[in-house]
Amino acid sequence: MRNNQLGIKFRRQHHVSKHIVDFYCHKLKLVIEIDGGYPLKRDQKEYDKFRATDLSNLGITILRFTNDQVEKNIKEVLHEIELQVAHRTPNPYRGVQPLSRVIHKTLGADFHTTLDCSDISMCREFPL
Numbered sequence: 001m002r003n004n005q006l007g008i009k010f011r012r013q014h015h016v017s018k019h020i021v022d023f024y025c026h027k028l029k030l031v032i033e034i035d036g037g038y039p040l041k042r043d044q045k046e047y048d049k050f051r052a053t054d055l056s057n058l059g060i061t062i063l064r065f066t067n068d069q070v071e072k073n074i075k076e077v078l079h080e081i082e083l084q085v086a087h088r089t090p091n092p093y094r095g096v097q098p099l100s101r102v103i104h105k106t107l108g109a110d111f112h113t114t115l116d117c118s119d120i121s122m123c124r125e126f127p128l
Contacts, residue, residue, distance in 0.1 A: 008085050017058060019051050028088040031055060031062045032081065034070055061088075 014024040016031065023032040052062055063084055065077050 008089070016060065017054055019055065021055075025085075028085065029058075029060045030084060030088060031060055033062060033064045035064060035066050 008025050008028060010023045010025045010032070012023055014021055016024055021031045022034050024030070055062060061084070063081065065080075069077055
C-alpha cells in the first residue's frame with residue numbers, strides 16, 4: 001500500500017473524526033484496520049463497535065483483517081483490498097463498448113483492420 005501501489009493514496013495512522021485508523025483513503029472513504037493477535041477485552045470490543053458505527057455514519061467503509069491473515073495470506077488480503085478499491089473507483093468506461101466492437105458492427109464482419117486512435121480524427125470518420 002506504499003507509494004500508491006494500488007493506484008490510490010492511503011494514509012497510514014490517519015486521524016478520522018475522533019479516531020486514528022491504520023490506513024485511510026479519503027477519496028474512497030475506505031479504512032483498513034489490522035487487528036493485533038491479542039484476544040480483545042470487553043472494553044475494546046465495545047469501543048470498536050462504537051468506532052465502527054461512528055465511521056459508518058460518516059459514510060466510511062471499514063475493511064478489517066487480523067495480523068494472522070496479513071502474515072499468512074497476504075495475497076488474499078491484497079486481493080480483497082483491490083476488489084474494494086475497484087468497486088469504489090469510478091469507471092468512466094462502464095457500459096461503453098470497446099472501439100473494436102463498434103467498428104465491427106459499423107463496417108461489417110468482412111472488415112479487418114487495426115485502427116490507431118492516437119489521431120482521434122480517424123476515429124470520428126466512422127458513424128456511431
